[in-house]
Amino acid sequence: MERKNAWKDYSSTDLKEIDMLCTGYIDFLSSCKTERECTKRTIELAKEKGYISIEEAVENGRELKPGDKIYAACMCKSVILFNIGKKPLEEGLNILGAHIDSPRIDIKQNPLYEDGGLAYFDTHYYGGIKKYQWVTIPLAIHGVVVKKDGSKINICIGENEEDPVFCITDLLIHLAGEQMEKKAAKVIEGEKLDLLIGSMPLDSEEKENVKENVIKILKDSYGIEEEDFMSAELEIVPAGKARELGFDKSMVISYGQDDRVCAYTSLAAMLEMENVDKTSCCLLVDKEEIGSVGATGMQSHFFENTVAELINLEGNYSELKLKRCLKNSRMLSSDVNAAYDPLFADAFEKKNSSYCGKGVVFSKFTGSRGKSGSNDANAEYLAVLRNIMDNNNVNYQMAELGKVDIGGGGTIAYILSLYGMEVIDCGVAVLNMHAPWEVTSKADIYETKKCYMAFLKDA
Ligand code: MN
Numbered sequence: 001m002e003r004k005n006a007w008k009d010y011s012s013t014d015l016k017e018i019d020m021l022c023t024g025y026i027d028f029l030s031s032c033k034t035e036r037e038c039t040k041r042t043i044e045l046a047k048e049k050g051y052i053s054i055e056e057a058v059e060n061g062r063e064l065k066p067g068d069k070i071y072a073a074c075m076c077k078s079v080i081l082f083n084i085g086k087k088p089l090e091e092g093l094n095i096l097g098a099h100i101d102s103p104r105i106d107i108k109q110n111p112l113y114e115d116g117g118l119a120y121f122d123t124h125y126y127g128g129i130k131k132y133q134w135v136t137i138p139l140a141i142h143g144v145v146v147k148k149d150g151s152k153i154n155i156c157i158g159e160n161e162e163d164p165v166f167c168i169t170d171l172l173i174h175l176a177g178e179q180m181e182k183k184a185a186k187v188i189e190g191e192k193l194d195l196l197i198g199s200m201p202l203d204s205e206e207k208e209n210v211k212e213n214v215i216k217i218l219k220d221s222y223g224i225e226e227e228d229f230m231s232a233e234l235e236i237v238p239a240g241k242a243r244e245l246g247f248d249k250s251m252v253i254s255y256g257q258d259d260r261v262c263a264y265t266s267l268a269a270m271l272e273m274e275n276v277d278k279t280s281c282c283l284l285v286d287k288e289e290i291g292s293v294g295a296t297g298m299q300s301h302f303f304e305n306t307v308a309e310l311i312n313l314e315g316n317y318s319e320l321k322l323k324r325c326l327k328n329s330r331m332l333s334s335d336v337n338a339a340y341d342p343l344f345a346d347a348f349e350k351k352n353s354s355y356c357g358k359g360v361v362f363s364k365f366t367g368s369r370g371k372s373g374s375n376d377a378n379a380e381y382l383a384v385l386r387n388i389m390d391n392n393n394v395n396y397q398m399a400e401l402g403k404v405d406i407g408g409g410g411t412i413a414y415i416l417s418l419y420g421m422e423v424i425d426c427g428v429a430v431l432n433m434h435a436p437w438e439v440t441s442k443a444d445i446y447e448t449k450k451c452y453m454a455f456l457k458d459a
């Protein structure tokens with residue numbers, strides 16, 4: 001069943017809106033490369049739209065009313081927004097849920113060393129990466145160093161013109177005869193992903209003068225001691241801004257589009273959609289790329305606890321009301337899909353692949369090897385969504401991730417489905433997903449935001 005290319009029917013108004021949306025999106029990608037940066041920016045944007053924190057709402061102790069806007073953040077790494085609807089919470093929420101962590105390389109707790117007159121940070125990668133893609137490119141360091149007294153030093157080095165960048169080196173081709181015979185998974189091994197950070201020795205008689213010089217620079221510029229790395233979270237990400245791609249500027253290339261393309265469009269839809277019948281909710285969570293674990297991942301009770309607080313604010317809290325609210329909710333698990341790549345056609349089954357430019361992608365199921373680990377969305381729910389999409393002129397396509405038995409993937413969908421709510425995966429098709437630079441189509445970004453708005457309005 002052929003789906004049409006969305007670009008074909010766009011009016012000049014559509015094209016203007018695409019331009020506006022994608023300009024904002026490219027900005028967001030360029031300045032928000034970690035879960036902490038995404039959380040911070042989300043809260044700023046939400047506050048501009050009149051959102052208040054759940055703590056403030058609880059403190060005020062006043063009853064919730066339609067139109068109230070509340071956000072809750074967890075450990076600066078995940079954030080939930082609620083726009084209170086006209087119906088009681090017990091009738092359920094319309095939830096858009098995306099993740100704001102992306103594959104990257106983290107700095108270890110004892111990172112600094114010197115070898116061969118060069119200084120390095122030792123690292124441990126985060127999420128699923130092809131390690132060989134992360135060498136020989138300019139890299140930036142983002143994150144926090146927390147001092148023993150609790151004070152926090154924000155780090156972002158490698159994004160401004162005048163900043164230095166960093167690099168992981170690779171073996172020159174001239175000496176790579178043996179390396180080139182290795183399997184791609186072994187060409188660059190995990191412990192070899194160390195970051196080159198300096199080469200100039202201190203003028204002193206001490207050993208490891210290059211490393212000492214780096215320590216001195218860190219102390220002088222940031223007040224960081226070597227021991228402070230023990231309580232730091234520093235993430236190595238590709239340096240540089242997101243860009244338009246193609247002669248026609250129809251695509252976006254950037255780090256972190258899985259899943260910030262769905263996080264941004266979910267957030268944009270959430271902030272734009274006023275006066276909803278059912279309470280709408282936007283979940284932007286951490287740790288999806290490593291299994292949704294920890295306090296800031298989707299498996300944490302943070303979401304449920306926050307909904308409990310809301311029901312309490314509504315008045316006459318009961319656990320039964322909470323359970324009913326969750327069961328009666330509907331969710332779009334806003335996450336990316338693998339776009340059909342003609343250069344790797346063998347990995348895809350053409351009829352059931354998502355294509356750049358054909359709109360938002362629904363995936364009834366994910367998983368691998370016989371749908372294992374999947375949330376398999378209900379046909380009844382799919383019918384409801386088809387109706388909403390058609391009524392709102394949203395271009396959409398139905399796809400699964402690659403050929404049967406060739407691989408697979410998962411999202412946060414299965415976690416929310418445990419409450420008995422309707423959940424389906426729904427997001428943007430991405431080329432070279434999990435690479436340092438990922439590619440999306442502007443038309444798909446636009447259709448996805450339209451889809452999320454239609455969902456919040458009509459589901
Ligand atoms: Mn994802």
Ligand code: MN
Pocket residue numbers: 258289434
């Ligand atoms: Mn991913």
